[in-house]
Amino acid sequence: MRKRVTIKDIAEEAGVSTGTVHRAIYGKKGVTEEVRQRILDICAKRGYQTNTAASALKRGTVRIAAAFPGPDTNNRFFYDNVWRGFRRQIAELHDYSLEIVELPYYAGTMNDQAAELEACYERYQGELDALITVGHFNAACRQVVRKYVDHGIPVFLACDDTPDCGRIACVQANYEITGRIVAELISSQLPAGSAVLLCAGDVLIPSHYRTVLGFEDYIRENKLDLTVIKIHGYDNADELRSRLMEALINHPEIRGAFSVSARLSVLLADLVAKMNRADEIRVIASDLFQETIQNMEAGIVKNIIYKDPESQAYLATKVMSEYLLKAQKPLNDIQYVESRVIFRSSLSLYTEDR
Amino acid sequence: MRKRVTIKDIAEEAGVSTGTVHRAIYGKKGVTEEVRQRILDICAKRGYQTNTAASALKRGTVRIAAAFPGPDTNNRFFYDNVWRGFRRQIAELHDYSLEIVELPYYAGTMNDQAAELEACYERYQGELDALITVGHFNAACRQVVRKYVDHGIPVFLACDDTPDCGRIACVQANYEITGRIVAELISSQLPAGSAVLLCAGDVLIPSHYRTVLGFEDYIRENKLDLTVIKIHGYDNADELRSRLMEALINHPEIRGAFSVSARLSVLLADLVAKMNRADEIRVIASDLFQETIQNMEAGIVKNIIYKDPESQAYLATKVMSEYLLKAQKPLNDIQYVESRVIFRSSLSLYTEDR
DNA sequence: CTGAAAGCGCTTACAG
DNA sequence: CTGAAAGCGCTTACAG
Numbered sequence: 001m002r003k004r005v006t007i008k009d010i011a012e013e014a015g016v017s018t019g020t021v022h023r024a025i026y027g028k029k030g031v032t033e034e035v036r037q038r039i040l041d042i043c044a045k046r047g048y049q050t051n052t053a054a055s056a057l058k059r060g061t062v063r064i065a066a067a068f069p070g071p072d073t074n075n076r077f078f079y080d081n082v083w084r085g086f087r088r089q090i091a092e093l094h095d096y097s098l099e100i101v102e103l104p105y106y107a108g109t110m111n112d113q114a115a116e117l118e119a120c121y122e123r124y125q126g127e128l129d130a131l132i133t134v135g136h137f138n139a140a141c142r143q144v145v146r147k148y149v150d151h152g153i154p155v156f157l158a159c160d161d162t163p164d165c166g167r168i169a170c171v172q173a174n175y176e177i178t179g180r181i182v183a184e185l186i187s188s189q190l191p192a193g194s195a196v197l198l199c200a201g202d203v204l205i206p207s208h209y210r211t212v213l214g215f216e217d218y219i220r221e222n223k224l225d226l227t228v229i230k231i232h233g234y235d236n237a238d239e240l241r242s243r244l245m246e247a248l249i250n251h252p253e254i255r256g257a258f259s260v261s262a263r264l265s266v267l268l269a270d271l272v273a274k275m276n277r278a279d280e281i282r283v284i285a286s287d288l289f290q291e292t293i294q295n296m297e298a299g300i301v302k303n304i305i306y307k308d309p310e311s312q313a314y315l316a317t318k319v320m321s322e323y324l325l326k327a328q329k330p331l332n333d334i335q336y337v338e339s340r341v342i343f344r345s346s347l348s349l350y351t352e353d354r
Numbered sequence: 355m356r357k358r359v360t361i362k363d364i365a366e367e368a369g370v371s372t373g374t375v376h377r378a379i380y381g382k383k384g385v386t387e388e389v390r391q392r393i394l395d396i397c398a399k400r401g402y403q404t405n406t407a408a409s410a411l412k413r414g415t416v417r418i419a420a421a422f423p424g425p426d427t428n429n430r431f432f433y434d435n436v437w438r439g440f441r442r443q444i445a446e447l448h449d450y451s452l453e454i455v456e457l458p459y460y461a462g463t464m465n466d467q468a469a470e471l472e473a474c475y476e477r478y479q480g481e482l483d484a485l486i487t488v489g490h491f492n493a494a495c496r497q498v499v500r501k502y503v504d505h506g507i508p509v510f511l512a513c514d515d516t517p518d519c520g521r522i523a524c525v526q527a528n529y530e531i532t533g534r535i536v537a538e539l540i541s542s543q544l545p546a547g548s549a550v551l552l553c554a555g556d557v558l559i560p561s562h563y564r565t566v567l568g569f570e571d572y573i574r575e576n577k578l579d580l581t582v583i584k585i586h587g588y589d590n591a592d593e594l595r596s597r598l599m600e601a602l603i604n605h606p607e608i609r610g611a612f613s614v615s616a617r618l619s620v621l622l623a624d625l626v627a628k629m630n631r632a633d634e635i636r637v638i639a640s641d642l643f644q645e646t647i648q649n650m651e652a653g654i655v656k657n658i659i660y661k662d663p664e665s666q667a668y669l670a671t672k673v674m675s676e677y678l679l680k681a682q683k684p685l686n687d688i689q690y691v692e693s694r695v696i697f698r699s700s701l702s703l704y705t706e707d708r
Numbered sequence: 709c710t711g712a713a714a715g716c717g718c719t720t721a722c723a724g
Numbered sequence: 725c726t727g728a729a730a731g732c733g734c735t736t737a738c739a740g
Contacts, residue, residue, distance in 0.1 A: 004451060006717055017727045022719065030725055053407030053449035054717035057732040095407035095449075097358060097732090180699035188543045188636075188656070218699060282542075302542070338703050341695050345534035345572065349692050360733055371711045376735065384709055408733035411716040451716090711740085716733105724727085 005046045013046070014039050025050070052326050056096040062324060063099040065120050067113060067133040068158075068313070070104025077262035077289045078309050082159060085313030086132070089321065096325050101128075114140035117148070126151045130324050132316060135170055136160035136206065154323060158316035159309060160206060161334065168323060169330040171316035171337060173307040175207050178339040179214025179260070182284055182305050185341060186256045187224050189282055195227040195251050197281075199244070199259035199268050202234035211260040229254065237267060244271055254281055262287035269295040288342065288350060296344055304342040312337045359400045367400070368393050379404070406680050410450040416678060417453040419474050421467060421487040422512075422667070424458025431616035431643045432663050436513060439667030440486070443675065450679050455482075468494035471502070480505050484678050486670060489524055490514035490560065508677060512670035513663060514560060515688065522677060523684040525670035525691060527661040529561050532693040533568025533614070536638055536659050539695060540610045541578050543636055549581040549605050551635075553598070553613035553622050556588035565614040583608065591621060598625055608635055616641035623649040642696065642704060650698055658696040666691045 007025075011018045016035065023031045024039035031039075042048075056062075066086055069079040083104075090100055101124070105116040113133065121128070121144065131148050135157030142165060148155055149166035157170035186196060198215065201208030212230070219226055229247050233240035248254060248271065257272060259265040265285035269292075272281050278300045285292045285301045287309075295301040315337060322328040342350070361379075365372045370389065377385045378393035385393075396402075410416075420440055423433040437458075444454055455478070459470040467487065475482070475498065485502050489511030496519060502509055503520035511524035540550060552569065555562030566584070573580055583601050587594035602608060602625065611626060613619040619639035623646075626635050632654045639646045639655045641663075649655040669691060676682040696704070 004717095007719095008717075018718080019720080019728080020726060023726090026719095032725065035725085049448060051411070051449050051717050054411055054732085055719065057405070057408055057411070057717080057734090058719045060719090060732075094403060095405050095733095174703065177700055177703065181697045184697045184699045214699075336703055338694070338700060340692070341697075343535045343538045343695075345538045345568075346531055346692060349528065349531065349690055358733095361735095362733075372734080373712080373736080374710060377710090380735095386709065389709085405733050408716085409735065411718090411733080412735045414716080414735095449717095709740105711738105713738090714736090716735090718732085720730090722727105722729090724725105 004051070005048050006051070007048075010039065010042050010046065010048055013042050050327075053095055056325065059097075061097045061099045062129045063101065063124065063127065064320070064324075065101040065103055065117075065124075065128050065131045065133075066317075067103035067105055067116055067120075067131070069134070070106055072106060074263070077287055081310040082134075082313040085310035085315075086158075086317050088310070089314045089317035093321055093325070096321070098321075103133075112141075114138065114144050117141065117144040121147060126153070128153050130154050130156065130320055132156045132158060132320050134159050135162045135165070135167065135172075137162050137165065154320075156316055156320040156323075158313045163334075167333075169316075169319050169333045169335065171312050171319060171335045173207075173312065173339050174336040175210035176214035176217070177336075178305060178307060179211040179216075180218040181339060181341065182211075182258050183215045183218035183224075185303065186258065186282065186284060187219065187222070187226055190226065190255045192225040193253070194255035195229055195253045197244070197247055197251070197254050197257040197268075198228050198230045199257070199261065199264045200230045200232045201259075201261040201264060203232060205234070208234070208260045215258070215260075227253070234261065234264070240264070241267060241271065244268065245275070248272070248275055248277065256282045256284070258284040259286055262289065262292070265301070266291045266295070269300045273298075273300045293347065293351060296342075296347060299344075302344075305339055306342050307339045308337055358405070359402050360405070361402070364393065364396050364400065364402055367396050404681075407449055410679065413451075415451045415453045416483045417455065417478065417481065418674070418678075419455040419457060419471075419478075419482050419485045419487075420671075421457035421459055421470055421474075421485070423488070424460055426460060428617070431641055435664040436488075436667040439664035439669075440512075440671050442664075443668045443671035447675055447679070450675070452675075457487075466495075468492065468498050471495065471498040475501060480507070482507050484508050484510065484674055486510045486512060486674050488513050489516045489519070489521065489526075491516050491519065508674075510670055510674040510677075512667045517688075521687075523670075523673050523687045523689065525666050525673060525689045527561075527666065527693050528690040529564035530568035530571070531690075532659060532661060533565040533570075534572040535693060535695065536565075536612050537569045537572035537578075539657065540612060540636065540638060541573065541576070541580055544580065544609045546579040547607070548609035549583055549607045551598070551601055551605070551608050551611040551622075552582050552584045553611070553615065553618045554584045554586045555613075555615040555618060557586060559588070562588070562614045569612070569614075581607070588615065588618070594618070595621060595625065598622065599629070602626070602629055602631065610636045610638070612638040613640055616643065616646070619655070620645045620649070623654045627652075627654045647701065647705060650696075650701060653698075656698075659693055660696050661693045662691055 007018050007021050011021045024036040068082050069075050103116040105113045145165050155167040157167050159172050161170040200212045203209050259268045282302045284303045288306045319330050361372050361375050365375045378390040422436050423429050457470040459467045499519050509521040511521050515524040554566045613622045636656045638657045642660045673684050
């Protein structure tokens with residue numbers, strides 16, 4: 001293994017100063033086009049790679065704004081893990097002098113996503129080096145994000161995507177595939193002619209809608225002899241509960257049940273257990289957290305489909321840092337984290353560190 | 355977010371030089387115990403964390419030996435991915451001036467694991483900062499590894515463990531859990547009274563043995579009405595093939611089949627397809643590579659259990675680098691990578707980048 | 709036992 | 725347009 005090649009080696013071979021090499025590499029003004037080309041050629045030939053840690057040492061702080069939903073009883077199933085993944089990646093970047101501006105926001109309040117992003121932009125007068133947030137935007141939010149993008153601040157998205165907002169990249173679950181996987185699993189477990197109860201969540205929430213889409217597509221495309229009883233609803237838990245109960249009573253042929261939402265998985269499992277049908281209905285829950293784990297240990301939930309929000313945020317943050325600190329463009333502007341099926345047998349790998 | 359606290363800040367507050375702070379932190383001689391304690395207290399109080407990139411800059415090269423099976427038709431299913439995971443982590447550590455000594459080895463030849471480790475030790479006269487290798491040792495290998503350990507070279511294992519060899523940590527799949535997951539999956543898919551054909555591999559290979567153990571334990575503990583027809587064999591493919599064929603002919607009640615080994619999964623799938631029983635037997639294959647993917651696309655293999663050797667090696671290398679570069683001891687001396695069940699629906703997430 | 713100083717690879721004013 | 729020099733945070737001889 002040869003010694004690493006440094007900016008000094010390049011400078012010597014080119015017969016210029018290290019400052020000039022730096023300007024050439026980063027396309028800064030102050031180098032003749034001819035000299036620049038010569039330097040770039042030498043870099044390529046020698047396989048020069050910037051020591052980004054050394055550059056961070058000198059360069060000073062990079063400021064990153066991170067906006068995810070804040071702690072809140074309704075979304076602790078999901079966004080706690082998002083924050084954890086974000087912070088875990090940031091901790092690994094301790095050497096790169098990052099300044100993190102954490103922006104927890106609360107949908108439906110004065111401090112929603114748009115308001116927090118706006119306030120942050122004002123506070124730092126646009127002196128931000130990157131933004132990472134959840135790509136599920138309302139109109140106001142689209143506008144603020146546009147402002148970031150227009151001022152040259154690179155934007156990265158986690159968990160949900162808005163492809164045309166000018167973001168560099170997004171890391172998320174593939175919801176269609178998630179729905180398909182569950183359909184494939186449950187159809188392999190139920191006898192032909194069974195019915196499946198589908199807690200379809202809110203049609204206006206992309207993750208719900210697309211999971212349902214994948215689920216139904218799989219069943220249709222494979223011409224499976226499986227009836228889907230689809231129940232929408234998300235916010236009004238009481239009303240939803242009574243409609244689910246009605247479906248369970250009217251359809252004794254139900255042998256499987258799947259909730260596309262983490263929160264509704266708890267509701268669904270409770271209901272199936274209360275109606276004493278846990279033995280005859282295979283319940284598949286969404287996402288991994290205390291209640292779904294308990295329901296699985298109790299034998300009510302048979303499998304969990306886990307979208308791994310922590311990995312999504314961890315990877316999105318990693319993609320951002322590689323772009324920012326190492327000038328590496330992501331290979332793909334959308335990166336998917338695979339949704340995994342969890343079995344009771346693998347639960348011990350998860351319960352130990354929670 | 356406050357400015358980071360540096361060794362200089364600590365030195366000022368303690369009224370000593372930066373050199374003394376350094377000696378205190380790293381327990382080097384040349385500081386009174388009293389001064390050391392005062393410095394350590396200040397570090398703790400101010401939350402000092404070493405900038406490991408800066409220290410790498412000054413410290414110079416760290417030499418790491420990596421020994422995994424080399425390219426070879428018999429193990430390309432597995433160890434190609436191990437090398438890939440190792441190199442991917444190393445590439446991320448570009449800033450830390452590592453010198454990598456790659457030691458591909460070939461079991462059963464002059465250049466087996468023990469010989470390569472021995473040769474490497476001699477060549478560098480013990481001037482190595484760490485070793486990472488596969489923890490499946492024969493007697494000769496145990497001895498060389500002991501030599502590394504005795505000379506203070508930290509050893510890290512991937513994929514297989516030898517807990518008492520003095521290694522710092524191991525990252526691997528949990529084979530028992532892997533076997534249990536497959537048993538749980540297949541038993542949820544087959545009607546009571548079915549039989550399952552188990553390609554059990556070689557009893558002397560720990561990964562085979564333990565996977566079989568987990569599989570059988572699950573079935574026994576849950577008192578499942580499932581007959582397991584277990585066929586051992588690994589090296590002699592022709593002979594194994596005829597025994598498997600015999601089992602398939604004699605047991606028309608077989609409805610599921612599972613191979614604990616990557617290579618045997620191909621054999622098993624071919625056989626089931628040739629005997630025209632792909633529609634009535636659910637085949638579960640081990641590990642993800644061209645042939646299993648094709649067999650899954652063709653509908654012969656219904657699920658794959660994927661132990662993700664790339665992640666195992668990537669993580670093992672990460673654990674090693676954190677120990678070496680950041681002085682972080684692993685939280686746990688064994689870390690498990692979860693084995694995942696792959697469905698046909700998720701295959702597209704894998705096929706794109708292979 | 710302790711300090712002053714050099715230098716790792718880079719960036720950034722400053723001077724020319 | 726280009727170079728010389730300072731300095732980021734650390735480690736390591738060297739001197740005392």
